[in-house]
Amino acid sequence: MLFNSPTFLFAFLPVVFALFFLFGNFSALAARWWLILASLFFYAWWNPPYVLLLLVSAMFNYATGQALQNWKLSEDTIVSKKVLLYLGLTFNVVLLGYFKYFAFLLSIVAGVSGLRFEAGDIVLPLAISFYTFQKIAYLVDSFFGKIKEKSFLNYLLFVAFFPPLIAGPIVHYSEVLPQFRDPGTYRVNAANVADGLAIFLLGLAKKIVLADEFARHANAGFDGAAAGTDVSFIVAWMAALAYTLQLYFDFSGYSDMAIGLARMFNVRLPRNFNAPYQATNIIEFWRRWHMTLFRFLRDYVYIPLGGNRRGLARRYANVLLTMVIGGLWHGAAWTFVLWGTLHGLYLVVNHLWRTLSGGPHGGRLGSVFAHVVTLFAVIVAWVLFRSADLATAFRLYKGMVGWNGALFPEHFLTIFPSLRRISVGVSIVPGLADSSIVGTIESFAMLGLGISIALFTPPLHRMSERTLLALVELSFAFTFQKAVFSPHISPFLYFQF
Amino acid sequence: MHRLLALLIACGASVAVYLCVFGFLVARPFVVDDVGEMMNYKLAYAREADSPKIFVIAGSNARFSHSCAVIEARLHRSCINAGIAAGIGMDWVVDNFRQYLRPGDVVYLPLEYGQYSVTRAAMLTSADAAYRFRHHKLSLLARGTDGLVRAAFLFDLPVLIHSLGEMTLHAAGGHRSGGVQTLNKQGDEVGHTDAQAKIYEPAELANPLGQSPRATSGTRGISRVVSGKRSGRRGRASYHVCRPAHRRQQRGPAERFLCPPRRRIRGTFQSQPISARGFFRYAPPLTRARPDRAFRNGGRSAGPIPAQPLAWISRTIFT
Numbered sequence: 001m002l003f004n005s006p007t008f009l010f011a012f013l014p015v016v017f018a019l020f021f022l023f024g025n026f027s028a029l030a031a032r033w034w035l036i037l038a039s040l041f042f043y044a045w046w047n048p049p050y051v052l053l054l055l056v057s058a059m060f061n062y063a064t065g066q067a068l069q070n071w072k073l074s075e076d077t078i079v080s081k082k083v084l085l086y087l088g089l090t091f092n093v094v095l096l097g098y099f100k101y102f103a104f105l106l107s108i109v110a111g112v113s114g115l116r117f118e119a120g121d122i123v124l125p126l127a128i129s130f131y132t133f134q135k136i137a138y139l140v141d142s143f144f145g146k147i148k149e150k151s152f153l154n155y156l157l158f159v160a161f162f163p164p165l166i167a168g169p170i171v172h173y174s175e176v177l178p179q180f181r182d183p184g185t186y187r188v189n190a191a192n193v194a195d196g197l198a199i200f201l202l203g204l205a206k207k208i209v210l211a212d213e214f215a216r217h218a219n220a221g222f223d224g225a226a227a228g229t230d231v232s233f234i235v236a237w238m239a240a241l242a243y244t245l246q247l248y249f250d251f252s253g254y255s256d257m258a259i260g261l262a263r264m265f266n267v268r269l270p271r272n273f274n275a276p277y278q279a280t281n282i283i284e285f286w287r288r289w290h291m292t293l294f295r296f297l298r299d300y301v302y303i304p305l306g307g308n309r310r311g312l313a314r315r316y317a318n319v320l321l322t323m324v325i326g327g328l329w330h331g332a333a334w335t336f337v338l339w340g341t342l343h344g345l346y347l348v349v350n351h352l353w354r355t356l357s358g359g360p361h362g363g364r365l366g367s368v369f370a371h372v373v374t375l376f377a378v379i380v381a382w383v384l385f386r387s388a389d390l391a392t393a394f395r396l397y398k399g400m401v402g403w404n405g406a407l408f409p410e411h412f413l414t415i416f417p418s419l420r421r422i423s424v425g426v427s428i429v430p431g432l433a434d435s436s437i438v439g440t441i442e443s444f445a446m447l448g449l450g451i452s453i454a455l456f457t458p459p460l461h462r463m464s465e466r467t468l469l470a471l472v473e474l475s476f477a478f479t480f481q482k483a484v485f486s487p488h489i490s491p492f493l494y495f496q497f
Numbered sequence: 498m499h500r501l502l503a504l505l506i507a508c509g510a511s512v513a514v515y516l517c518v519f520g521f522l523v524a525r526p527f528v529v530d531d532v533g534e535m536m537n538y539k540l541a542y543a544r545e546a547d548s549p550k551i552f553v554i555a556g557s558n559a560r561f562s563h564s565c566a567v568i569e570a571r572l573h574r575s576c577i578n579a580g581i582a583a584g585i586g587m588d589w590v591v592d593n594f595r596q597y598l599r600p601g602d603v604v605y606l607p608l609e610y611g612q613y614s615v616t617r618a619a620m621l622t623s624a625d626a627a628y629r630f631r632h633h634k635l636s637l638l639a640r641g642t643d644g645l646v647r648a649a650f651l652f653d654l655p656v657l658i659h660s661l662g663e664m665t666l667h668a669a670g671g672h673r674s675g676g677v678q679t680l681n682k683q684g685d686e687v688g689h690t691d692a693q694a695k696i697y698e699p700a701e702l703a704n705p706l707g708q709s710p711r712a713t714s715g716t717r718g719i720s721r722v723v724s725g726k727r728s729g730r731r732g733r734a735s736y737h738v739c740r741p742a743h744r745r746q747q748r749g750p751a752e753r754f755l756c757p758p759r760r761r762i763r764g765t766f767q768s769q770p771i772s773a774r775g776f777f778r779y780a781p782p783l784t785r786a787r788p789d790r791a792f793r794n795g796g797r798s799a800g801p802i803p804a805q806p807l808a809w810i811s812r813t814i815f816t
Contacts, residue, residue: 194500201508209654415671438527441662442655449658465500473507477515480508481650485622 001045024186039162064088068142104332163261169272170292196263203256205475208482211250217242225395233406236399245450320344523660526667546575549601556583565683578684
């Protein structure tokens with residue numbers, strides 16, 4: 001079920017919300033059961049049989065976690081406990097690997113060996129990447145004694161709680177479950193409902209008012225490139241910029257919605273975005289973008305690999321490897337591997353620069369320059385992330401460097417003749433707002449608006465209550481218009497991961 | 498609780514501001530207001546033209562592909578080219594022109610395929626709805642509450658940006674290349690060349706042909722004119738459909754169309770690249786037969802046409 005679908009907005013959410021607090025008045029246990037059942041229903045809406053996979057995986061991880069938590073540790077048993085942990089991790093990785101990477105691996109083996117392999121039709125279960133990481137974190141935390149939980153019900157609630165279930169934030173057990181032990185969670189808190197609803201509405205606005213609009217511009221360029229069209233400079237940059245904004249508003253919108261929904265149920269989830277496009281270097285970018293994924297990669301991949309404790313060369317290798325894994329987590333394709341590698345290299349260069357230069361220099365001008373360079377690097381990398389294959393990405397890159405020239409609709413140039421110096425007029429520019437004058441202006445204005453929001457506004461969690469209300473007032477009517485009257489409900493980009 | 502209340506007030510205020518902005522403040526002089534201007538222009542000619550006259554009612558197919566000036570010259574009858582654009586609700590076009598229909602008038606409907614299969618939702622959100630919500634809100638009541646609400650919530654953020662862009666260009670003296678100024682007295686688009694049309698050819702060819710005519714909002718809108726029921730004028734209608742002349746559209750439902758012997762008129766239209774041609778004649782009520790039984794097909798009696806004549810027409814004639 002999609003957060004932006006009328007079914008969710010006008011049926012599922014009101015019913016689940018009302019009955020949760022109704023049951024909560026009598027029994028916290030009943031309210032928890034209700035929330036679990038509703039969450040499983042929410043998940044099953046997409047593909048009912050895969051609820052079984054979720055439940056089987058939950059039962060296995062719960063049993064393993066219990067064994068790890070109750071292990072009587074001594075010198076003799078530490079190895080066995082580690083073996084149990086590795087067994088649990090292997091189960092999760094194999095499950096994820098089968099559904100997400102099996103076909104990709106077979107294609108590589110087939111490519112290398114020249115033999116033909118068929119993976120069959122493997123449907124990627126919704127949210128498997130997210131809940132697998134959460135379960136891995138649960139097992140590791142259980143191993144280190146950070147979790148003491150006996151109730152399967154509580155564990156199931158942690159796994160299935162619907163706001164962050166599909167696309168994060170990737171939460172830790174210790175962040176969520178203690179909140180469900182608080183009796184106050186089961187009483188309606190008007191302030192939390194108001195805050196949650198405001199955050200939810202603004203997240204929804206990000207998704208359906210902004211992200212879906214940028215999708216139109218991004219798809220025009222990327223689909224054209226995928227179809228083999230030589231994309232011109234303006235269309236290529238418009239597509240790359242539009243996708244940069246689409247992804248941000250789509251994913252941060254989803255995260256805001258999840259955070260807002262959880263808040264309505266008196267549960268606070270960790271932040272997932274902190275104005276990432278305002279970062280002035282790539283290290284900072286990764287501390288602001290998909291923060292819970294980066295936290296997971298740092299705590300459960302980078303540090304166990306040795307982190308920065310084994311010399312400079314090993315540190316950079318660990319950074320690179322961690323980011324390649326991060327890229328692969330997003331999808332089983334070379335484009336994602338390259339995207340992760342590219343960001344790994346960015347981080348290595350950034351760390352090297354810091355080591356060599358001793359920190360940021362250049363005052364305000366230097367900061368602006370650093371900001372521009374960071375943004376440029378991120379946009380260039382998103383092209384790989386979005387492209388269906390490497391050929392499409394390279395076609396886009398060719399357009400972005402001006403290989404195919406810069407084209408504008410002829411009648412647009414008659415109004416803005418100064419643009420003739422840098423472009424050529426043609427009757428129709430494929431992928432550019434149907435080549436109409438006002439359409440082209442609208443495309444640029446939308447991009448300008450999106451860039452302004454991404455670069456100059458603070459994230460929602462840093463806004464005052466009054467500012468949030470003002471934003472709701474600005475956006476609600478458009479959100480309502482899209483949610484109720486828009487004929488198209490688009491899925492979130494991160495659903496595919 | 499006051500925070501929740503404040504949030505609800507903010508939501509309500511947002512909707513109120515939205516309705517005021519799109520209902521009273523911003524406009525789209527080039528794309529939407531243009532529709533109203535053209536409609537008024539064409540209605541003015543329909544008002545002054547003498548009966549018996551010919552109405553060419555369709556979308557841009559009528560406006561760009563038909564010449565009422567030529568028809569007038571050949572047939573010595575007034576001809577009104579009522580076509581504006583295919584994205585305009587046919588019910589609105591028909592309702593506007595019906596008031597000038599008189600017994601003996603000929604209504605010719607060279608509709609685009611999409612017009613036959615248009616859904617009610619699509620018709621309620623067509624370009625005229627935006628125009629009417631801005632300039633003639635009460636006229637939307639004819640479409641019911643559903644029509645009014647859908648028209649009120651037609652506008653999204655890009656539309657706002659579009660509107661501001663158009664208003665700025667308009668204030669700076671800009672004008673659209675096509676519009677009332679490029680129409681002749683009869684409402685034909687003049688100065689449109691084959692070279693200009695060719696620009697749209699790839700898009701046109703990419704469009705799949707519409708489904709065969711059936712009972713949809715589009716057909717119901719047309720059927721009201723055929724039956725004359727809504728206006729209270731009982732009329733006798735005859736309907737004829739020609740084989741398509743457009744070379745690129747020799748497939749789909751068009752292949753099943755008949756070509757009635759209306760040589761004079763057909764000769765007039767022969768050079769026109771249109772997809773399908775339909776005619777019906779508006780006639781005084783019969784005295785002995787039930788008016789809805791007076792439907793004719795190429796001179797042959799075709800039985801009753803009650804409330805859904807065009808759907809019936811499509812079933813009876815096109816197959």
